[in-house]
Amino acid sequence: MKILLIAVVMLSHSFGDSIQSKYAETSLKIISKSLTDSTAYNRLGYMCDTFGPRLSGSKNLENAINWILKEMKSDGFENVRGEKVSVPTWIRGKESATLLSPFKKELSMLGLGGSIATPRGGLKAEVIVVNDWDELESRSNEVPGKIVLFNAPFTSYGETVAYRYSGASAAAKHGAVASLIRSIGPWSMNTPHTGVMAYDDDVQKTPHAALTMEDAMMLSRIHDRGDKIIVKLDMNARTVADRWSQNVLGEIKGSVYPDEVVVVGGHIDSWDVGQGAQDDGGGCVASWEAVRLIKELGLKPKRTIRCVLWTNEENGGKGNKGYRDMHMDEMDKHVLAIESDGGVFSPKGFGFSGNDSARKIVEEIHALMKPIGANTISEGGRAADVAPLNDEGVPVMSLKVDGSKYFWYHHTNADTFDKVDFNEFNRCVAAIAIMAYVVADLDEPLPR
Amino acid sequence: MKILLIAVVMLSHSFGDSIQSKYAETSLKIISKSLTDSTAYNRLGYMCDTFGPRLSGSKNLENAINWILKEMKSDGFENVRGEKVSVPTWIRGKESATLLSPFKKELSMLGLGGSIATPRGGLKAEVIVVNDWDELESRSNEVPGKIVLFNAPFTSYGETVAYRYSGASAAAKHGAVASLIRSIGPWSMNTPHTGVMAYDDDVQKTPHAALTMEDAMMLSRIHDRGDKIIVKLDMNARTVADRWSQNVLGEIKGSVYPDEVVVVGGHIDSWDVGQGAQDDGGGCVASWEAVRLIKELGLKPKRTIRCVLWTNEENGGKGNKGYRDMHMDEMDKHVLAIESDGGVFSPKGFGFSGNDSARKIVEEIHALMKPIGANTISEGGRAADVAPLNDEGVPVMSLKVDGSKYFWYHHTNADTFDKVDFNEFNRCVAAIAIMAYVVADLDEPLPR
Structure with missing residues (x-):
């Protein structure tokens, strides 16, 4: 003292x-x-x-x-x-994302807060992978009926979080049946990140979830090789x-x-x-x-x-x-x-x-x-x-x-x-x- | 050149x-x-x-x-x-470990390779947390009917892996109905680690699975505070x-x-x-x-x-x-x-x-x-x-x-x-x- x-x-x-x-x-x-x-x-x-x-x-x-x-x-x-x-x-409810093709794998995922559920029993669709908003626009004709995966690399939280918050509406505008994002983070141990999302007023609401960085990058590589990706998404989320x-x-x-x-x-x-x-x-x-x-x-x-x-x-x-x-x-x-x-x-x-x-x-x-x-x-x-x-x-x-x-x-x-x-x-x-x-x-x- | x-x-x-x-x-x-x-x-x-x-x-x-x-x-x-x-x-099959008390939480887990399944529908038991083999021995009278969790900190792979390989038999010898380990790794992002385990010939086979470091440490803290821990373990693993x-x-x-x-x-x-x-x-x-x-x-x-x-x-x-x-x-x-x-x-x-x-x-x-x-x-x-x-x-x-x-x-x-x-x-x-x-x-x- x-x-x-x-x-x-x-x-x-x-x-x-x-x-x-x-x-x-x-x-x-x-x-x-x-x-x-x-x-x-x-x-x-x-x-x-x-x-x-x-x-x-x-x-x-x-x-x-x-x-x-x-x-x-x-x-x-x-x-x-x-x-x-x-x-x-x-309320999140039960949820899963299963890779069906090219091989079967349970993907680590987290539904995004505010997302609606999938139809009962889940939805199965081909995945189109885009890296950013521009690529979504330029490949608009490929989107209808598919699940859009935004494989956007983390730059800053402020910038990249836009795919989490607004990705569902952006994808739905082009006819997507659901959307996925690469989790918003700079590094991962197969770690899914959740967070809030919202729907634009004038757009069909579609389910929106995050995959891990690893799985998003994997799907992107498979996509780049020209192989077909099929995912089953099953979400029971609800807003009460x-x-x-x-x-x-x-x-x-x-x-x-x-x-x-x-x-x-x-x-x-x-x-x-x-x-x-x-x-x-x-x-x-x-x-x-x-x-x-x-x-x-x-x-x-x-x-x-x-x-x-x-x-x-x-x-x-x-x-x-x-x-x-x-x-x-x-x-x-x-x-x-x-x-x-x-x-x-x-x-x-x-x-x-x-x-x-x-x-x-x-x-x-x-x-x-x-x-x-x-x-x-x-x-x-x-x-x-x-x-x-x-x-x-x-x-x-x-x-x-x-x-x-x-x-x-x-x-x-x-x-x-x-x-x-x-x-x-x-x-x-x-x-x-x-x-x-x-x-x-x-x-x-x-x-x- | x-x-x-x-x-x-x-x-x-x-x-x-x-x-x-x-x-x-x-x-x-x-x-x-x-x-x-x-x-x-x-x-x-x-x-x-x-x-x-x-x-x-x-x-x-x-x-x-x-x-x-x-x-x-x-x-x-x-x-x-x-x-x-x-x-x-x-074959791993479906598996889960659910914390039921003090609050409900799905624990991230991986069954260990070679483990038997739980009884159909899973098993529910109180958890006793021990830090090492000695503590298991010294608290032998508390083990019967419980799930033993080995919360052994990672020193080297060669040393710590013994809890994964031999933990089931050690716990069963004292009357445990199942056993869990803290995943064998030095650091974690809620990351469960699997790996091979084996049973001693003269011991009752009991299910054996790994929790994440985070969950093992959490259960250990809860245990140290004197609160009761109940876990439901459900594993459908089988050796064909x-x-x-x-x-x-x-x-x-x-x-x-x-x-x-x-x-x-x-x-x-x-x-x-x-x-x-x-x-x-x-x-x-x-x-x-x-x-x-x-x-x-x-x-x-x-x-x-x-x-x-x-x-x-x-x-x-x-x-x-x-x-x-x-x-x-x-x-x-x-x-x-x-x-x-x-x-x-x-x-x-x-x-x-x-x-x-x-x-x-x-x-x-x-x-x-x-x-x-x-x-x-x-x-x-x-x-x-x-x-x-x-x-x-x-x-x-x-x-x-x-x-x-x-x-x-x-x-x-x-x-x-x-x-x-x-x-x-x-x-x-x-x-x-x-x-x-x-x-x-x-x-x-x-x-x-």
């Missing part, structure tokens, strides 16, 4: 009366506590292992939500509550009536400006595969833990820090819109909203969307995170759950991490707790806690 | 009349041809994509064998023939009567000592998952290609080079024993047998099992492979298919490669053609071709 205090004194000398000098000791306390406390890591493991994946509308998700509500209360959070949100409910879910809220009330709010959070729901550990159990529990640590350290920020764990980010975004709508009259009092939804790998810092004066302040706060390597501020604070708040003028941030493996696991059965590293996760907790606490404790609110 | 000749002349000067000077030009020709010829790479892709995985007793395997026989003949190999071998035939398969042989006849033989080969059969691309389609096709290139370059070795593609390495070893038995009277004329069965990643050189005088010669041959980075000789030439020959006194070698990812793919659905790199594969071809050709062309046979 002596060494720590000397370090703090030295920091104070060099930084003068800046944010850095004012919060140096506190941020080191937060870091020290975060890196050694296993509460959050154990909670994440418990949530993953006890409730399973947490798709909107599922019992698993509501069980996890109810457990969080109970635990948050026992942590002594204030105003712990679930705010009801009606969420779309898609919307069900009730909840956004989870819990707070540390501000000591001076209790009506001014700093939001931190992630989304509780996940796809119905794996454990939703990186996407986004980790972000949720890290945000929750950040607030718990601030409380446990006896820190009393001037503004309220509100942990918001959104429901239904994955297939509808009803949680974040619901939160915005229910809190519309508080929007001018939302000083900042911080989201963690890019995995809880080694943290790099935060992406920020706000004005230049705010950015200068946030940059100073980043400097406090040098000991955990999270001191880089970047562009792009908007992420799915804080975007509706940003639309209303709220400055927003998203935690940036080493994302090199994120899309290996994203929306797959491999997104499991064992992929979360104790130290990396706890550094994420520390980064969120420091950012939330300092912004909530500033003399002036973050400028808009 | 001029530059190449100058290089050869320079090599000759420095090496004098050694193996290195004598074979420098030829080995560079082999390397140059290997690295640019796509015949073998395309053949491997074709075999993987057209016939699928190749388990002993399957039509896929015999289709692949018949195709190889046809292609080898069209390559102009001499004495191309299939030598009949009776092979064990295990042995079926006929074939070892494939094809030769370049020796110009001076045609009855003296250098064998090169790998095993054609694979597990019934993935495409058997690294294990061992790659080793097979690389060995085949090595011989084809020697022929195409017009090289006429003094001894016969025989490509042997063994059947049934994976679940019985009947191919290699069959080859030994059928060629027992030639054993003293087998100068060397080279096997490639560790993947066709970047080649490092060969493991060698033979006497010291032979090793000195082989070391000189290795020096020729410096341009492709395969110039390291190491211990351990014995591998499954050449071991029976080594038992009869034949010096043996196995190709050594960068094996860092081999056990990621081994016996999984991810062992697919896309995991084979064109350049790495072709360097394996070059290494095998140089070794086989030079040993076959030496003035004296390799000393025993």
Whole structure:
């Protein structure tokens, strides 16, 4: 502790009366506590292992939500509550894709969220493989009655995901009876990736599913050799009536400006595969833990820090819109909203969307995170759950991490707790806690 | 070509009349041809994509064998023939493992080769998780009526594979109704690994299957928390009567000592998952290609080079024993047998099992492979298919490669053609071709 205090004194000398000098000791306390406390890591493991994946509308998700509500209360959070949100409910059902020719093979696949079922008993058709939208257009006359496979190589998630989201309608427009995509990821161990898709209004709805990269590449090679490919697709997916879910809220009330709010959070729901550990159990529990640590350290920020764990980010975004709508009259009092939804790998810092004066302040706060390597501020604070708040003028941030493996696991059965590293996760907790606490404790609110 | 000749002349000067000077030009020709010829790479892709995985007793395997026989003949190999071998035939059938408590989840699994089925309709039991043999012993009284899960972390394949091979009998001895293992691999993307298992004679046969590392670790965590785990295991595996398969042989006849033989080969059969691309389609096709290139370059070795593609390495070893038995009277004329069965990643050189005088010669041959980075000789030439020959006194070698990812793919659905790199594969071809050709062309046979 002596060494720590000397370090703090030295920091104070060099930084003068800046944010850095004012919060140096506190941020080191937060870091020290975060890196050694296993509460959050154990909670994440418990949530993953006890409730399973947490798709909107599922019992698993509501069980996890109810457990969080109970635990948050026992942590002594204030105003712990679930705010009801009606969420779309898609149920995967049994599904399979079987290669019938040139040889018989069960293909590893995952139906895409929102897809309709095949006709009862499945559908059997020849497969046409295209590499991109242009090839689909240019070979339009070959498409009718076939299954279109989009074998689009991964460039970036933002670009390639279009084949997942819109592939069904694009293929159906040319007369396809179903469509398949190469899973959206840069690398694979025969790993299918699911995710949300949607239909255009003016097009026949057809079943839409993802194959693994390996199988998509294999079918593409067979196709290039001129051999005929026949696949049987059998999907029993269905969308049922919307069900009730909840956004989870819990707070540390501000000591001076209790009506001014700093939001931190992630989304509780996940796809119905794996454990939703990186996407986004980790972000949720890290945000929750950040607030718990601030409380446990006896820190009393001037503004309220509100942990918001959104429901239904994955297939509808009803949680974040619901939160915005229910809190519309508080929007001018939302000083900042911080989201963690890019995995809880080694943290790099935060992406920020706000004005230049705010950015200068946030940059100073980043400097406090040098000991955990999270001191880089970047562009792009908007992420799915804080975007509706940003639309209303709220400055927003998203935690940036080493994302090199994120899309290996994203929306797959491999997104499991064992992929979360104790130290990396706890550094994420520390980064969120420091950012939330300092912004909530500033003399002036973050400028808009 | 001029530059190449100058290089050869320079090599000759420095090496004098050694193996290195004598074979420098030829080995560079082999390397140059290997690295640019796509015949073998395309053949491997074709075999993987057209016939699928190749388990002993399957039509896929015999289709692949018949195709190889046809292609080898069209390559102009001499004495191309299939030598009949009776092979064990295990059929996986439908199988599943379902976690029923603490929540419902289909576990990714693969039954282990040789396992019996569950009773019709499956069996449902509580799971006891043990980390090793000792823990099984010490908790013997908890085992009766349960499913034992061996959650043994991967140390080396040689060590950890014991849980796969012998786990069923060990668990049954204590009264288990079935057993599960954590898949034998160092890392996983929810990847189950299959492989062969066997039953002790004096023990009740019980079903035996592999879970993914992720699921095994999850069940272990749940178990450590004291929660009850219930799994339903349903396996329809069966062993039917042995079926006929074939070892494939094809030769370049020796110009001076045609009855003296250098064998090169790998095993054609694979597990019934993935495409058997690294294990061992790659080793097979690389060995085949090595011989084809020697022929195409017009090289006429003094001894016969025989490509042997063994059947049934994976679940019985009947191919290699069959080859030994059928060629027992030639054993003293087998100068060397080279096997490639560790993947066709970047080649490092060969493991060698033979006497010291032979090793000195082989070391000189290795020096020729410096341009492709395969110039390291190491211990351990014995591998499954050449071991029976080594038992009869034949010096043996196995190709050594960068094996860092081999056990990621081994016996999984991810062992697919896309995991084979064109350049790495072709360097394996070059290494095998140089070794086989030079040993076959030496003035004296390799000393025993």
